[in-house]
Amino acid sequence: MSDFAGLRALVTGGASGIGRATADLLAARGAQVAVLDLDPSAVDKPLIGLRADVTDDASVRTAVQDAAEALGGLDILVNNAGIGAQGTVEDNDDAEWRHVFDVNVLGMVRTARACLPYLRRTATARPGTAAIVNTCSIAATAGLPQRALYSATKGAVYSLTLAMAADHVREGIRVNCVNPGTADTPWIGRLLDAAGDPAAERAALEARQPTGRLVSAAEVAGAIAYLASPLSGATTGTALAVDGGMQGL
C-alpha cells in the first residue's frame, strides 16, 4: 500500500528514534522525505538529510527552504525534534528551563512558521493533504514525578497543537499530536545507560508498563503516519496516545 505516493514530508529530529522510524515509514509508503536534524550524517537515501538546529531560526528557515526546493513543495510537517529533562522545579535552573523550552516548544513554532506558507500552497493545490503532526508526550497530562520541566514543555506542545488546529482548519491544514509513553529509542537507551545497571533498569521500566514492554519507535511512527495521511482527513486538534495503556491506569 502506498498511502503517501506523491506526498512530500519534512521530519524534524528525523535522524534518530521516533523521527527516523517516521521518516523511514513515510518513505516506504511512497512519500519523498527530508529530515532536519542537528546531526543528519547517518541519514541515507532515499531520505534527504538537512543539518539545522531548531533553536536557530535562520537555520530552520534555510533547511525548510532547501527541503521544499528539493521535494518540489511540502505537504506534511512532522514536528518531532525534542530533548528530555529530569527533576523537580528545584533541580533545573532558569537557563535549563529556557533551553528545553527553546528546543521543545519554540523549535516547533519556528519550524511550523517556516513551513506554513508551503503547506498553504498544498492546501489550495491538493485539498485534503496538508498536515502537521507534533510529537507531544503522555507527560503533557500524566503528572509524572521528576519531569517538571519536560512535562511543562509537552503541556505547551499540546496546547499549541489545539490552538494551531483552530487557526489553520479553515485553510485546509490539519494539526494533531501523538502522545507516546516510554518508547524504545536511543534517548531512552542513554537514560538507561546513565542509570548504572541498564539491564535491571530496563526490566524495572518494562515491569511498569501495562503491556510488559516499551512502545516501539515504529508504533509511534505508525500513529504519526495515520495523522499525517488523508486517512485521518476529518481529524484535527487531537492527541493520539501511543502508550501501551499507560494513560488508562
Ligand code: NAD
Ligand atoms: P532521540 O534522542 O532518539 O531523537 C531525537 C532527535 O532530535 C535526534 O536525532 C536529535 O539530534 C534531534 N534533535 C535534538 N535537538 C535538536 C535540535 N535543537 N535541532 C534539531 N534536531 C534536534 O529521541 P526520541 O526518543 O526519538 O524523541 C523524539 C521525540 O519524541 C521528542 O520530541 C520526545 O520528546 C518525544 N517523546 C519521546 C518519548 C520516548 O520515550 N522516547 C516519549 C514521549 C515523547
